[in-house]
Amino acid sequence: METALSVVVGCLFAVALYLLLSKHIIRMLLGVVLLGNAVNILIFTAGRVASVAPPLVPKGAEMPLSAVANPLPQALILTAIVISFSFFAFLLVLAYRAYQDLGTDDTDQMRVAEPENDGLPPLGY
Amino acid sequence: MADSSDIAILKAEAMVHGAFAPSDYLVIAPVALCFLFGAVLLMLRKRVDWHPFIAIPGFALLLAADLLLLRKVASSGPQTMMMGHWKPPFGIAFTVDMLGALFVTTAGFVAFAAAIYATGSMSRTERRYGFFPFMFLMMGGVSGAFLTGDVFNLYVWFEVLLIGSFGLLVLGSKHEQLDGATKYCFLNLVATTLFLITTGYLYGLFGTLNMADIADKAGRFENDGALLTIAVLYLVAFGMKAAAFPLNFWLPASYHTPRFVVSALFAGLLTKVGVYALIRVLLMLFPQQHADLATLIAWVATLTMLVGAFGALAQSDLRRLLNYFVIAGIGTIFAGLAIGGAGGEAGSAMARAAQAATAGATGAAATGAAAAITPLLPGSSGLVIGLSGATFYALHSIVVMTALYLAAGMAARIAGTASLRSMGGLWRSQPALAALMLVFLFAVSGLPPFSGFWPKYILVRGTFQAGLPWLGAAILVTGFLMTIASARVFALAFWRNAPEAEAAGSDEAFGFQPAGKPSPVLSMLPLILLALFVVAAGIAPQWLADMTDTAARGIVDPAAYVGSVFGGGS
Numbered sequence: 001m002e003t004a005l006s007v008v009v010g011c012l013f014a015v016a017l018y019l020l021l022s023k024h025i026i027r028m029l030l031g032v033v034l035l036g037n038a039v040n041i042l043i044f045t046a047g048r049v050a051s052v053a054p055p056l057v058p059k060g061a062e063m064p065l066s067a068v069a070n071p072l073p074q075a076l077i078l079t080a081i082v083i084s085f086s087f088f089a090f091l092l093v094l095a096y097r098a099y100q101d102l103g104t105d106d107t108d109q110m111r112v113a114e115p116e117n118d119g120l121p122p123l124g125y
Numbered sequence: 126m127a128d129s130s131d132i133a134i135l136k137a138e139a140m141v142h143g144a145f146a147p148s149d150y151l152v153i154a155p156v157a158l159c160f161l162f163g164a165v166l167l168m169l170r171k172r173v174d175w176h177p178f179i180a181i182p183g184f185a186l187l188l189a190a191d192l193l194l195l196r197k198v199a200s201s202g203p204q205t206m207m208m209g210h211w212k213p214p215f216g217i218a219f220t221v222d223m224l225g226a227l228f229v230t231t232a233g234f235v236a237f238a239a240a241i242y243a244t245g246s247m248s249r250t251e252r253r254y255g256f257f258p259f260m261f262l263m264m265g266g267v268s269g270a271f272l273t274g275d276v277f278n279l280y281v282w283f284e285v286l287l288i289g290s291f292g293l294l295v296l297g298s299k300h301e302q303l304d305g306a307t308k309y310c311f312l313n314l315v316a317t318t319l320f321l322i323t324t325g326y327l328y329g330l331f332g333t334l335n336m337a338d339i340a341d342k343a344g345r346f347e348n349d350g351a352l353l354t355i356a357v358l359y360l361v362a363f364g365m366k367a368a369a370f371p372l373n374f375w376l377p378a379s380y381h382t383p384r385f386v387v388s389a390l391f392a393g394l395l396t397k398v399g400v401y402a403l404i405r406v407l408l409m410l411f412p413q414q415h416a417d418l419a420t421l422i423a424w425v426a427t428l429t430m431l432v433g434a435f436g437a438l439a440q441s442d443l444r445r446l447l448n449y450f451v452i453a454g455i456g457t458i459f460a461g462l463a464i465g466g467a468g469g470e471a472g473s474a475m476a477r478a479a480q481a482a483t484a485g486a487t488g489a490a491a492t493g494a495a496a497a498i499t500p501l502l503p504g505s506s507g508l509v510i511g512l513s514g515a516t517f518y519a520l521h522s523i524v525v526m527t528a529l530y531l532a533a534g535m536a537a538r539i540a541g542t543a544s545l546r547s548m549g550g551l552w553r554s555q556p557a558l559a560a561l562m563l564v565f566l567f568a569v570s571g572l573p574p575f576s577g578f579w580p581k582y583i584l585v586r587g588t589f590q591a592g593l594p595w596l597g598a599a600i601l602v603t604g605f606l607m608t609i610a611s612a613r614v615f616a617l618a619f620w621r622n623a624p625e626a627e628a629a630g631s632d633e634a635f636g637f638q639p640a641g642k643p644s645p646v647l648s649m650l651p652l653i654l655l656a657l658f659v660v661a662a663g664i665a666p667q668w669l670a671d672m673t674d675t676a677a678r679g680i681v682d683p684a685a686y687v688g689s690v691f692g693g694g695s
Contacts, residue, residue, distance in 0.1 A: 028311060039321050046329030076277055080321060083284045087314055090291060094310060098303040113301040113382050121441035121545045121613065125621045
């Protein structure tokens with residue numbers, strides 16, 4: 001099971017990195033989404049996967065009666081999902097505003113902050 | 126997977142009962158204060174006139190809490206607070222040692238100065254967008270990153286400070302801000318995601334995320350290749366956060382676009398959080414892997430320093446020049462991290478032997494440390510010298526970079542531009558500002574008698590002792606190039622007479638808006654505060670060197686850190 005998931009994670013990373021290497025922001029955004037999901041599955045796999053009961057303690061018992069799934073990776077993933085979702089929402093708005101303001105979604109042409117041919121500073125006075 | 130009998134034992138032992146001592150709450154006070162004040166200011170978002178009167182006492186309180194924490198750590202060693210009464214390693218630990226306390230105190234100091242400056246320089250409309258709430262949230266993230274003792278929690282604090290910094294960066298929504306923010310946000314998000322990926326691997330390998338627990342286990346771990354992979358991935362992730370050479374491109378693309386005071390906070394704090402995390406994770410958790418990577422770090426350091434120095438020489442905008450000073454400073458800190466581990470196995474073994482030899486002499490060294498300033502760190506191993514110098518330089522860099530951006534902001538506001546082509550004549554009109562700027566430029570170039578000189582002295586000495594003279598030469602060459610760039614700033618913006626006005630219109634001054642009412646007192650006061658530190662650390666460096674030495678020893682030998690978590694961590 002871990003092996004299969006590792007392959008899935010690898011494919012997701014490959015696609016995410018390919019998209020992030022693009023110069024168009026819309027493709028980079030898709031890359032960010034895939035990257036976030038790849039990490040989540042990676043943490044899930046790192047916590048080991050087995051077909052066992054959910055980590056619930058029955059009423060009246062002090063501890064789980066059988067082997068249970070590892071709850072910690074799920075807590076980590078939940079945190080990571082919330083964070084990556086909020087960041088994606090922010091990036092979406094930012095990218096849209098940047099597109100409106102700068103008139104392009106091509107990062108090569110976004111040169112407002114670092115203009116081309118800025119020239120050298122004065123060498124004397 | 127633990128079987129049921131293990132679970133029973135764990136269940137019985139996992140929780141502690143008994144209340145925290147009130148002084149234990151000091152460990153989380155910096156974070157709690159930041160979020161408390163941030164939330165209050167958010168609720169008062171309609172009453173922006175009140176914001177400075179709440180924010181400045183808030184930051185003063187934060188600084189006071191930081192100083193109390195530093196005093197407590199200095200007198201009684203690392204402090205731990207476990208969240209929710211869980212026993213380590215199950216609960217999230219907040220562990221603060223000397224390194225964390227020094228960083229968090231310096232961060233609180235520059236935030237206090239920046240808050241005073243912001244009160245004087247920001248107009249009412251700009252505060253309406255929520256400058257102070259964002260600043261508190263970012264400081265909460267920064268403080269949390271310095272105080273936490275859990276790797277995943279460190280990731281969460283990175284994201285908290287990142288989202289706060291996003292807010293500050295786009296505040297005002299000008300074209301160049303949106304441009305810079307796009308690059309900053311994407312690249313930093315990729316860096317923190319890489320951090321999370323590596324943390325996933327770390328959990329898969331160790332089954333724990335508590336730093337003390339990992340430090341304890343990593344030493345006797347057999348699986349060398351996997352550990353080295355994790356160490357390299359952390360080096361890449363934190364190197365990107367710290368803007369080390371091949372991964373530094375987001376910094377000069379964005380740091381000159383927001384308000385000057387925001388640039389100042391970013392330049393002072395954010396890259397140093399990456400450096401801190403690198404020290405904490407790579408040097409404390411994986412000392413063996415750090416020794417293997419030391420040569421790589423030395424090369425990264427050299428290239429980062431040179432890129433920073435040459436980049437600064439090529440800039441005509443004052444803030445874009447300072448951006449490259451930040452990068453050069455990061456390179457210098459990295460040089461300190463390369464000392465001691467270099468030479469691989471032999472160097473590391475030597476360092477350990479020397480550390481064992483000096484462990485007994487620590488008490489004697491502490492009492493007799495004031496005797497001689499010249500060696501600064503008597504009887505330390507190469508690793509400790511390098512780490513101590515790097516920490517000293519990082520603290521100096523936090524203060525000086527913040528001060529430089531604030532001073533540049535004031536100069537730009539008076540001159541009406543931030544371009545070196547059209548600034549001038551400030552020496553005559555603003556002698557006090559010019560004198561302060563000169564102090565900060567001397568300090569950032571590493572010239573005596575200011576705070577940049579001593580850490581560079583320690584580092585250069587350390588590189589020669591460690592058999593890395595070329596690294597020492599790189600530090601000195603960078604210092605020389607930065608002196609030239611600093612001299613150019615001072616000569617063009619301050620010393621020469623104001624140039625003809627015709628050139629002024631042609632230059633784009635990034636993020637500059639002529640403010641309505643410049644408040645000289647509120648702008649000069651934080652600069653004087655920061656200059657006091659720069660001069661104090663320059664004229665009498667021994668007190669700071671003693672503290673960074675303690676911090677470095679705590680990282681090289683984390684026994685006290687581990688003991689604080691597992692021993693008395695109530």
